[in-house]
Amino acid sequence: MRRISTPLILMLSGIIFLSPSSAMATDAIKPDVINTIWVVIAGAMVFLMQAGFAMLEAGMVRAKNAVNVMMKNYIDLCVGTLLFWLVGYGLMFGDNPSGFYGTNLFGLSSAPDWDYTLIFFQIMFAATAATIVSGAMAERTNYIAYLIGTCGITAIIYPIFGSWAWNEHGWLKQMGFIDFAGSTVVHSVGGWCALAAVLLLGPRLGRFGDKGEPRKVPGHNLSFIAIGGFLLWFGWFGFNGGSTLVAGTDLGHILLNTHMAGAAGAIGAMLICYLTRQPALLTGTVNGSIAGLVAITAGCASMQVPYAILTGAIGGALSVLGTIWLEKLRLDDVVGAISVHGFCGAWGTLAAGLFLTGNMYDSHQIMVQLTGIGAAFAWVFLSALIMYFVISLVVDLRVSTMHEQRGLDITEHGEIGYPEFGKDAAYSNESLKDLSKI
Amino acid sequence: MELTLRRRAIYTGLRPYFDDESLLNAINLWQEEYSQKPKFALSVFIARCCDTAQLKIERPKILGAIFMAMDLASDELLPDPLVELNANNVFQPGIKQAQDHKTKVFTTLLQQILLKFNKDDVKHIRKFLVDHLHEVKTDKVRLMYIREWLTSNTHTLDGTYDLDVLQQLINLGYVAMCQSVGPVKADQYLAQSIKETEPLSMELGFKLHDLL
Numbered sequence: 001m002r003r004i005s006t007p008l009i010l011m012l013s014g015i016i017f018l019s020p021s022s023a024m025a026t027d028a029i030k031p032d033v034i035n036t037i038w039v040v041i042a043g044a045m046v047f048l049m050q051a052g053f054a055m056l057e058a059g060m061v062r063a064k065n066a067v068n069v070m071m072k073n074y075i076d077l078c079v080g081t082l083l084f085w086l087v088g089y090g091l092m093f094g095d096n097p098s099g100f101y102g103t104n105l106f107g108l109s110s111a112p113d114w115d116y117t118l119i120f121f122q123i124m125f126a127a128t129a130a131t132i133v134s135g136a137m138a139e140r141t142n143y144i145a146y147l148i149g150t151c152g153i154t155a156i157i158y159p160i161f162g163s164w165a166w167n168e169h170g171w172l173k174q175m176g177f178i179d180f181a182g183s184t185v186v187h188s189v190g191g192w193c194a195l196a197a198v199l200l201l202g203p204r205l206g207r208f209g210d211k212g213e214p215r216k217v218p219g220h221n222l223s224f225i226a227i228g229g230f231l232l233w234f235g236w237f238g239f240n241g242g243s244t245l246v247a248g249t250d251l252g253h254i255l256l257n258t259h260m261a262g263a264a265g266a267i268g269a270m271l272i273c274y275l276t277r278q279p280a281l282l283t284g285t286v287n288g289s290i291a292g293l294v295a296i297t298a299g300c301a302s303m304q305v306p307y308a309i310l311t312g313a314i315g316g317a318l319s320v321l322g323t324i325w326l327e328k329l330r331l332d333d334v335v336g337a338i339s340v341h342g343f344c345g346a347w348g349t350l351a352a353g354l355f356l357t358g359n360m361y362d363s364h365q366i367m368v369q370l371t372g373i374g375a376a377f378a379w380v381f382l383s384a385l386i387m388y389f390v391i392s393l394v395v396d397l398r399v400s401t402m403h404e405q406r407g408l409d410i411t412e413h414g415e416i417g418y419p420e421f422g423k424d425a426a427y428s429n430e431s432l433k434d435l436s437k438i
Numbered sequence: 439m440e441l442t443l444r445r446r447a448i449y450t451g452l453r454p455y456f457d458d459e460s461l462l463n464a465i466n467l468w469q470e471e472y473s474q475k476p477k478f479a480l481s482v483f484i485a486r487c488c489d490t491a492q493l494k495i496e497r498p499k500i501l502g503a504i505f506m507a508m509d510l511a512s513d514e515l516l517p518d519p520l521v522e523l524n525a526n527n528v529f530q531p532g533i534k535q536a537q538d539h540k541t542k543v544f545t546t547l548l549q550q551i552l553l554k555f556n557k558d559d560v561k562h563i564r565k566f567l568v569d570h571l572h573e574v575k576t577d578k579v580r581l582m583y584i585r586e587w588l589t590s591n592t593h594t595l596d597g598t599y600d601l602d603v604l605q606q607l608i609n610l611g612y613v614a615m616c617q618s619v620g621p622v623k624a625d626q627y628l629a630q631s632i633k634e635t636e637p638l639s640m641e642l643g644f645k646l647h648d649l650l
Contacts, residue, residue: 062625206616206624215620402605405612405628406650426629426650 042242052231059224064407099171132190135335183298183348191342203332229286261312265292268316291319299352451504
């Protein structure tokens with residue numbers, strides 16, 4: 001007889017111990033424990049979305065800016081985490097008599113266990129909203145200015161809107177606004193911040209020709225983009241599934257809706273590329289699936305599967321059309337964040353009202369959804385515009401043309417992403433020491 | 439009328455009224471702001487140059503002298519002011535020195551870059567550089583040399599220049615390249631040109647990346 005290894009025995013014991021039948025049989029595990037386990041695991045899955053964003057965005061920029069994008073994704077998580085714990089969580093989920101912002105729970109050091117679970121889970125959401133901006137601003141943004149912007153988003157802009165929609169006494173919540181996991185609260189907030197930043201930054205050097213014709217600036221690593229897409233998709237199961245805050249039986253429905261919408265998003269993007277006679281690029285396809293996931297985030301718990309597919313497919317198509325439209329306006333969004341997160345977040349929030357199971361096409365619900373979408377845009381876009389404008393006055397928002405030429409890896413961080421493979425690059429690892437005035 | 443001839447005409451008209459230093463400043467001003475403008479803008483140019491009471495009285499005469507000079511044949515004009523003023527030791531000794539290694543590597547690098555473009559693009563890049571020379575932080579005389587070099591399409595850039603100046607010029611060239619062909623090709627052309635210039639920089643013992 002073969003011997004069973006000790007780790008395997010431990011793992012099997014853990015599974016048996018944690019299984020609902022075992023819990024019910026022995027009555028040893030309380031529902032709170034199961035819920036906590038589910039939410040913290042879901043939070044950890046959402047954390048993995050940071051890696052997904054980092055890979056996706058790094059793949060979409062040129063090799064000379066890859067480290068900078070990775071750094072921004074890494075450090076905005078760190079900055080966002082600390083600030084959301086200190087300020088954001090209180091603003092978003094503290095007592096909210098006015099309906100507009102929370103007034104306590106700042107920098108919680110002692111609280112019931114469930115509050116810790118919620119903070120952990122919500123921190124991942126705040127970090128997601130902040131990191132969406134990094135891709136749109138890539139390849140020409142001052143690192144310090146970006147970090148200051150991240151502080152503003154995670155400490156003020158995101159939690160204030162969050163308090164309207166997700167706080168029990170928030171004015172939008174009181175109206176009946178549906179945004180289950182954050183199509184608007186998380187994704188549109190990130191998208192509209194990105195729009196404000198991109199407007200103030202201007203396009204990368206030479207991104208548009210004299211007559212406004214867009215010039216493609218292909219990313220340096222398509223494999224990164226695909227892996228980033230997979231990681232994000234996986235993390236989304238935690239994002240939407242964890243938002244139940246309960247390990248209930250509806251998880252299967254929520255995750256199936258999520259998965260279906262992601263798949264339909266990619267197909268929707270491909271179809272619209274086919275109809276508009278554009279090549280079905282990997283970048284557009286991955287963005288299409290993310291757009292589908294963004295779109296279903298608001299209504300994943302409240303619509304039937306066919307409508308989830310429709311929501312995702314329209315989201316995917318919208319991501320392609322939105323990108324084309326923004327290019328016509330000469331707005332340079334490096335990764336398509338405004339279209340994917342901003343536009344598709346708004347669409348998904350509307351779809352959650354349109355396809356609400358048991359109350360479809362209800363005009364009152366649709367008006368509430370539109371009010372939430374409009375309020376999000378007005379608050380987030382204007383506050384982000386003011387914030388980035390003030391940042392640009394204090395520290396330059398945009399790097400110099402010299403830095404754009406050298407690449408932000410060298411100028412902002414003093415290191416090169418691909419030291420061994422720089423044969424075709426203007427700057428190699430050896431030239432680092434010779435570059436003065438970085 | 440080509441730029442050198444027009445410059446000689448301006449110089450011929452101004453010469454009787456200005457000393458060497460004022461002449462240098464006036465010609466520099468003309469090149470920077472009035473060389474691309476129509477003739478009638480010369481009256482504004484003269485008004486700006488005549489900053490003493492005596493010169494203000496003589497403004498109509500000076501303007502007339504310039505218009506007359508513009509109708510003269512090439513062999514009746516004074517030589518190019520750059521040569522003439524150089525001979526009169528108006529320029530600082532440092533500038534008059536022969537081209538140094540870094541300037542030689544710089545000119546080769548820029549020429550290698552320009553070789554990658556068609557005629558129209560080269561014209562656009564040169565014009566962009568000339569139009570943005572005011573952003574380059576160096577003295578007027580050196581700017582005049584650089585402007586002359588860029589507009590006359592000659593191979594040799596006379597004089598010596600700080601590294602900062604050459605870096606700024608390469609960067610302006612990069613921006614112009616991005617505008618002409620987009621950022622991807624601009625990066626490729628820059629990298630190719632660096633490779634092609636590297637043998638010369640190694641031979642001269644100058645680190646090419648100091649220019650970037």
